Amino acid sequence: MRILLVEDDTQLACSLQALLQEAGFVVDMAADGHDAIFVGETESYDAAVLDLGLPGQDGISVLRHWREHGRHFPVLILTGRSRWSDKLAGFQAGADDYLTKPFMHEEVALRLHALLRRSHQGSGDAVLTVGDLRYDPINQRFSLADKPIALTAQEHKILAYLMHRPGATVTRTEISEHVYSRDLDPDSNSVDVLIGRIRRKIGSERIATQRGLGFRLCAPAAN
The missing domain is CATH 3.40.50.2300 (Response regulator)
Known part of the structure; x- marks a missing residue:
């Protein structure tokens, strides 16, 4: 953020x-x-x-x-x-x-x-949840089904931003603007690479691609 x-x-x-x-x-x-x-x-x-x-x-x-x-x-x-x-x-x-x-x-x-x-x-809850994906912003910890997730610094920042916007479609530009300081100008491909790495760690079905728009963090459908 x-x-x-x-x-x-x-x-x-x-x-x-x-x-x-x-x-x-x-x-x-x-x-x-x-x-x-x-x-x-x-x-x-x-x-x-x-x-x-x-x-x-x-x-x-x-x-x-x-x-x-x-x-x-x-x-x-x-x-x-x-x-x-x-x-x-x-x-x-x-x-x-x-x-x-x-x-x-x-x-x-x-x-x-x-x-x-x-x-x-719209909530003061200390821990953010999307399905069984949880983020504790105070202690800077992610967990999936109660198991910790190891993320790089940039992966962490991107997933934290998505956790604050569950269900919303977020553009590549928005991600770049909200996770990089103003003296950095990453190309859109680097965002796609980081999203791909996050998907491999939390499950590809949790981050949907809205073609031509961006990405949306969601809870996987129950079986």
């Missing part, structure tokens, strides 16, 4: 980026409000972590701009402003969650996972 991290404190941004990447996210960063507005409008993100005290444009203005221009990915505000009026302004601008500094870095990843589950599945 691809995350936009908007934070002007370089040390904090780098430590959060490392933690979120370790938690399985692809992380792009922006350090000021103008850059955040631009990449938030032009790139595809599953969620954003947004500081309020930014140079150029403050976080509330950034968030309001995203929402007014149809960008509805979940946004977690991360800020040192703890007053009720600041929280109210954040939620009124379109925030989905609000975390004040100081905080445990691990809590950012936990809250993002919860936002993504609710956003894609």
Whole structure:
């Protein structure tokens, strides 16, 4: 899942980026409000972590701009402003969650996972399931019929994205946009190769090809 991290404190941004990447996210960063507005409008993100005290444009203005221009990915505000009026302004601008500094870095990843589950599945369940295929995003583990599945890093990211979109047809472009950072531009064939490798590990019938459209993760039909 691809995350936009908007934070002007370089040390904090780098430590959060490392933690979120370790938690399985692809992380792009922006350090000021103008850059955040631009990449938030032009790139595809599953969620954003947004500081309020930014140079150029403050976080509330950034968030309001995203929402007014149809960008509805979940946004977690991360800020040192703890007053009720600041929280109210954040939620009124379109925030989905609000975390004040100081905080445990691990809590950012936990809250993002919860936002993504609710956003894609309408549920706060900690483990995602499609038939007997299960994904625990907190512990970064896949299992099939209660047996662990060994996946490479890129296979893991693609299957995790599909697990958040069960039953939906996902294009190759969407997969590339949501599992690779913006400085990488993989060709469509690499996505097909990775899908093929995932199929061999979980069963080809679990990922259907919609000709000319993309791929759909589904539970195999019962015998």
